[in-house]
Amino acid sequence: MSKDLQSLTEALLGAARAAGAESADAIASRSTSVSIDVREGRLEQAERSEGIDIGLRVLIGKRQANVSASDTSPATLTMLAERAVAMAGEAPEDPYIGLADPSEITAETDATALELADPTPEPDPAALQRDAEAAEAAAFAVSGVTQVQSASAGYSASEVFLAATNGFTGGYRRTSRNLSCLAIAGTGDGMERDYDGEGRIFQADLRSADEIGRIAGERTVARLGAVQPPTGAFPVLFDERISSTLIGHLLSAANGASVARGQSFLRDRLGEAVLPAGLDLYEDPRRPRVSGSRLFDAEGLATRPRKIVDNGVLTGWTLDLATARKLDMASTANAARGISSPPSPSTWNVALTQSDKTRADLLRDMGTGLLVTSLIGSTINPNTGDYSRGASGFWIENGEIAYPVNECTIAGNLHDMLRRIVPANDARSHLSRVVPSLLVEGMTLAGK
Secondary structure (H helix, E strand, O other): OOHHHHHHHHHHHHHHHHHOOOEEEEEEEEEEEEEEEEEOOEEEEEEEEEEEEEEEEEEEOOEEEEEEEOOOOHHHHHHHHHHHHHHHHHOOOOOOOOOOOOOOOOOOOOOHHHOOOOOOOOOOHHHHHHHHHHHHHHHHOOOOEEEEEEEEEEEEEEEEEEEEOOOOEEEEEEEEEEEEEEEEEOOHHHOEEEEEEEEEOOHHHOOOHHHHHHHHHHHHHHOOOOEOOOOEEEEEEEOHHHHHHHHHHHHHHOEHHHHHHOOOOOOOOOOOEOOOOOOOEEEOOOOOOOOOOOOEOOOOOEOOOEEEEEOOEEOOOEOOHHHHHHOOOOOOOOEEOOOOOOOEEOOOOEEEOOOOOOHHHHHHHHOOEEEEEEEEEEEEOOOOOEEEEEEEEEEEEOOEEEEEEEEEEEEEEHHHHHHOOEEOOOOOOOOOEEOOOEEEEEEEEEOO
């Protein structure tokens, strides 16, 4: 971890004390990103960015303020601290804010074992361009593809360091390597598009450009001739690509900030069944080579595995320190923060229990219904769980794909939907949300 970032956070804390802050925490980050887009075999756009950002939160009594900057000169640090203290003096009181007690913070900050950064050198832009060109060529090689809207390759690296006046210091480095392709087939009103892509920490783990481009092309061509499905009540199978959105709604409703505001359809369901018996929703912040992993949260507390849902039963909320105090609970070490914002609760890596059934098994079991591969728009009532989204995918008859469909809406209530989900076994283990395809019986489908 760069000593420069650590020195910056120490300087920010020193400036905050000198300006009159009673306590403070600081964050400094350095990031580099490279992005290459190609079109029709030629470079269309190349971008590179580098920068350092700093953030400071000061606390005076039960008042706080946050400031940030991208200038790291000593004069700026002093000005930031003075401005933050002046802002805190005018801020409303919040009885729940405050740093962690020194006895709560962790000393375990060496994240080497988590493998969050690829040690190999940053890829050359020419190598990124070759990957994007290969993905585009593979998509064009699929019969029926008429255009490739975008083929992109990118790399990013970031370092973050946090420090606080309670004694916590710690940081980590992350890298990411990305490749994606979006293809188009058909013309006019019959035009369809689909994509494939992947992001990995290690370049060596990334799927080949040929595979990504080919799958993008095949998915696109499979959508040609889409029509509206019938209206009625049918089973809906959420493809693995989009099934994590359902679990995302559960995670949002189990976020302590939503519960404390009374804006959660799960606010009165703690200790009750929210998923079918036998299903767990497990959070593990310490999985190697996964983008959501971390040893400590943004308030310096050690992260730890936990079951958000145990055998179908909701066991607790996702909490940072302030939200935990509001709810008279203990933090679950889930504080996240940005450069210019205070900590707030967020989940890390989660995984839903999978079954021994393949997606094909679930298609066969559903008989007639809808396989959803894409969702658009969103009307979700966070208080009631009422759910309505635009969808497209494939109509299923006799347990097999019959034809592509689009321009339809699926609706239900998340209370009922989550209690009825049937998981497959096709989740991708490298994602921070490991969620397989999910079958939901009896949804309302509005089509033709």
